[in-house]
Amino acid sequence: DTAVSQTPKYLVTQMGNDKSIKCEQNLGHDTMYWYKQDSKKFLKIMFSYNNKELIINETVPNRFSPKSPDKAHLNLHINSLELGDSAVYFCASSQGQGDQPQHFGDGTRLSIL
Amino acid sequence: QKEVEQDPGPLSVPEGAIVSLNCTYSNSAFQYFMWYRQYSRKGPELLMYTYSSGNKEDGRFTAQVDKSSKYISLFIRDSQPSDSATYLCAMSSISGGYNKLIFGAGTRLAVHP
Numbered sequence: 001d002t003a004v005s006q007t008p009k010y011l012v013t014q015m016g017n018d019k020s021i022k023c024e025q026n027l028g029h030d031t032m033y034w035y036k037q038d039s040k041k042f043l044k045i046m047f048s049y050n051n052k053e054l055i056i057n058e059t060v061p062n063r064f065s066p067k068s069p070d071k072a073h074l075n076l077h078i079n080s081l082e083l084g085d086s087a088v089y090f091c092a093s094s095q096g097q098g099d100q101p102q103h104f105g106d107g108t109r110l111s112i113l
Numbered sequence: 114q115k116e117v118e119q120d121p122g123p124l125s126v127p128e129g130a131i132v133s134l135n136c137t138y139s140n141s142a143f144q145y146f147m148w149y150r151q152y153s154r155k156g157p158e159l160l161m162y163t164y165s166s167g168n169k170e171d172g173r174f175t176a177q178v179d180k181s182s183k184y185i186s187l188f189i190r191d192s193q194p195s196d197s198a199t200y201l202c203a204m205s206s207i208s209g210g211y212n213k214l215i216f217g218a219g220t221r222l223a224v225h226p
Contacts, residue, residue, distance in 0.1 A: 004156070041121075041199060043157070043216040055211050090156055099145055099164065099207070102214060104156035 003027050004105035006091050012111045013081060020077045021108045023091030031055075032074035033092040033102060034066060043090070049074055050096075078110075086112045116140050119202055119217030128226050132189040136202035136217045139183065143204040145212070146178050148187045151199045151219065160200075161187065192224045 004025045013019055025032065033056070034046045048056035049068040063079045074091060088109050092102040119136045126132055134148075145164055149157035161176040163169045169176045175188040185204070189196055202217040 041151075041219045043201065043219075045213060048211065048213075050211070056213060092156075094212075099212065101147055101159050101162045103159065104149075106154070106156045109154075 004091055004093055004103055006089075006105040006108050008108060009106070010109045010111075012113065014113050015081055015083060017081050018077070018079045019081060019110070020075055021089055021091075021110075023074045023076075023105060025072055025091075025093040025103075025105075027093055027095075027103060029093040029095045029103075030071050031094045031096060032068065032071075033094075034074065034076050035090040035092060035104075037088040037090060037107070039087070047074075047076075081110075081112050083112050086110060115218075116215050117202065117204060117217045120220055121218050123221040123223060125223045125225065126192055128192060128194060128224055130192050130224070132192050132196070132222060132224075134187040134189075134200050134202075134220050134222070136185050136204075137183055138185075138204055138215075140204075140206065140215075141180075141183065142206040143215075144207070145205045146176070146185050147203040147205075147214070148174075148176055149201040149203060149216075151201060153198075157201055192222075194224050194226055197223050 031050045033048045037043045047066040052068045068074045088107040091105045094100045094102040148161040151157045166180045173190045177186040199219040201219045203214045205214045
């Protein structure tokens with residue numbers, strides 16, 4: 001049983017296109033996150049939602065728009081893709097916003113041609 | 114200076130060796146300290162989670178936190194080839210009511226038979 005699942009696993013697309021990544025968690029958590037891991041493996045938070053409300057919004061271009069239809073889902077839509085958007089995007093979830101650890105999905109590998 | 118510093122390695126050890134992985138940090142407000150293990154093409158998997166200073170042991174893994182020196186360590190005893198992975202330290206503090214994880218760059222570990 002996958003706890004945090006992301007689709008698609010791989011995404012190869014042209015510069016300028018618009019794409020979406022989906023995330024679902026079945027852990028019953030109320031907080032979800034999007035992270036970006038660059039080619040040097042550095043993992044950095046982009047967004048966080050708690051009970052469908054945006055609580056963390058790091059310095060991310062507004063081409064990136066997260067959406068949380070319910071507590072178990074967090075999607076990421078990216079407009080006008082650029083070469084620098086190539087990375088692995090990880091979804092994570094935790095219970096509450098405080099001291100609980102985060103659990104990660106296996107990532108979506110985005111390659112921009 | 115990054116908030117969390119971690120030597121990226123790679124670190125190569127023979128099977129059965131004791132492995133020591135370390136991170137230093139600059140933000141004295143960090144209270145929660147985690148170690149994640151990340152296999153190739155997989156998401157980070159939580160290994161150890163500690164709050165404040167002290168030691169925590171779980172099987173072959175021991176996590177140490179020294180808040181006075183702003184230094185955390187993960188020790189792996191009797192290392193196995195299956196321990197070969199990237200190890201990420203992460204830490205957080207609660208700010209504005211929510212918890213933001215800051216990751217180190219990750220240390221690549223190879224355990225050879």
